[in-house]
Each structure stands twice: as C-alpha cells, then as structure tokens.
Amino acid sequence: MQVCSRDALSQKKCGPCSGQVAALDIATTKAQLAELQEGWYLTHNDQRIRKDWKVRNFKVGMAFLQQVGDIAEEEGHHPDFHLEGYQYVAIEIWTHSIGGLSENDFILAAKIDQVPVELSKKQPKRKVEESINSS
Numbered sequence: 001m002q003v004c005s006r007d008a009l010s011q012k013k014c015g016p017c018s019g020q021v022a023a024l025d026i027a028t029t030k031a032q033l034a035e036l037q038e039g040w041y042l043t044h045n046d047q048r049i050r051k052d053w054k055v056r057n058f059k060v061g062m063a064f065l066q067q068v069g070d071i072a073e074e075e076g077h078h079p080d081f082h083l084e085g086y087q088y089v090a091i092e093i094w095t096h097s098i099g100g101l102s103e104n105d106f107i108l109a110a111k112i113d114q115v116p117v118e119l120s121k122k123q124p125k126r127k128v129e130e131s132i133n134s135s
C-alpha cells in the first residue's frame with residue numbers, strides 16, 4: 001500500500017473487508033499514522049488504532065458518535081465506540097477480517113478527523129485513557 005496524505009485518505013472509499021484485504025506492515029502503519037491528525041495511536045499489539053477525546057458534555061459525545069456512525073455505515077467499515085464518564089469518548093478501529101490494520105482503517109480515521117467536535121474546556125493533564133481509569 002502507498003502511504004497517503006490525510007486529504008487523499010479522506011477522499012478514498014473503504015473497500016470490501018474480505019480476508020483478502022492486505023494487512024499493513026509496521027513500517028507502513030507508522031508512516032500512515034503520522035499522516036493522520038494528532039491523537040491516533042497504536043494499541044492491541046499494534047493491531048488497532050485508537051483516539052481519545054474529552055468532549056464538552058454527554059450530548060456532544062453522543063452527537064459526535066452518531067455522526068461517526070453514519071460515516072461508518074456509509075463506508076461499510078465499523079469502529080468500536082466508547083463513551084465513559086459522560087465526556088470521555090474513544091474510538092478504536094481495525095479490520096476484523098484480518099485481525100489487524102488495513103488501509104480502510106486509516107481512511108475511516110481520516111474521515112472521523114473531519115467531524116467537528118466540541119472539546120471540554122478542561123482537558124486532562126494526562127492521557128484521557130489514564131484519566132478514566134483513575135477517576
């Protein structure tokens with residue numbers, strides 16, 4: 001796979017996720033990750049990408065996830081959603097059929113980055129994930 005800019009990614013369409021879709025190697029994964037907006041990181045043994053947000057309130061979080069859900073349906077590629085502690089949102093993406101990352105995951109991430117979301121004025125000093133676990 002060719003590494004794409006975030007603009008190019010956001011204009012692509014997710015292809016069908018059969019077992020045939022190619023898993024990205026770690027070098028391509030890291031290069032592609034660097035093209036996304038800030039905040040995405042690798043998790044689950046480098047087999048998923050995840051981003052965390054502390055949003056203004058619960059309704060903002062729900063509305064954001066609804067918009068992302070609409071995009072996911074359109075793309076036929078579906079992320080895992082988390083909304084915890086009423087304002088901590090996280091999204092995890094991977095390609096289930098290969099148990100790892102494919103270009104589809106980055107296409108979806110680039111599209112998610114284009115959805116506006118109102119963040120909390122009080123951002124956690126530590127990573128959002130750590131804040132949830134300790135509160």
Ligand SMILES: C[C@H](O)[C@H](O)[C@H]1CNC2=NC(N)=NC(=O)C2=N1
Nearest residue numbers: 016017076077078094095096097
């Ligand atoms: C037939 C259809 O394309 C597949 O079942 C899709 C649906 N959504 C999916 N979403 C994600 N994230 N990974 C998949 O492998 C996947 N497979």
